[in-house]
Amino acid sequence: MRIFWVLGCVFALLAVGAGAFGAHALRDRLAPDLLAVFETGARYQMYHALALLAAAWGVERWGPGAAGAAGWAFVVGIVLFSGSLYLLALTGVHWLGAITPLGGVAFLVGWGLLAWAAWKG
Numbered sequence: 001m002r003i004f005w006v007l008g009c010v011f012a013l014l015a016v017g018a019g020a021f022g023a024h025a026l027r028d029r030l031a032p033d034l035l036a037v038f039e040t041g042a043r044y045q046m047y048h049a050l051a052l053l054a055a056a057w058g059v060e061r062w063g064p065g066a067a068g069a070a071g072w073a074f075v076v077g078i079v080l081f082s083g084s085l086y087l088l089a090l091t092g093v094h095w096l097g098a099i100t101p102l103g104g105v106a107f108l109v110g111w112g113l114l115a116w117a118a119w120k121g
Contacts, residue, residue: 001071004056005056012049022038034092040085048107051074051107052071066117073113081104
């Protein structure tokens with residue numbers, strides 16, 4: 001599915017931008033613990049942007065079934081995990097941290113589905 005190639009590239013681009021923004025614009029504006037939260041969001045966004053590229057390749061190789069579901073799980077994970085960490089760091093609203101584990105579960109589901117696609121492939 002071409003959408004995973006596109007989303008993977010866009011999420012990677014945004015992760016690089018977020019990392020640079022955190023390193024340069026936020027370093028003197030956020031407390032060290034919140035800066036670390038922001039950097040964790042950027043790091044996991046990049047990991048899973050690359051995972052989206054792997055899912056795109058998997059869809060081309062094994063079909064859209066489990067590999068396609070893995071791609072959507074990675075998208076949900078990026079939005080929930082990294083998005084909640086960015087918002088938490090920038091706003092200081094700590095209840096947003098309750099959303100983060102949902103994104104982590106989506107990442108785990110995505111990796112499991114991608115493994116299943118490879119195993120069945």
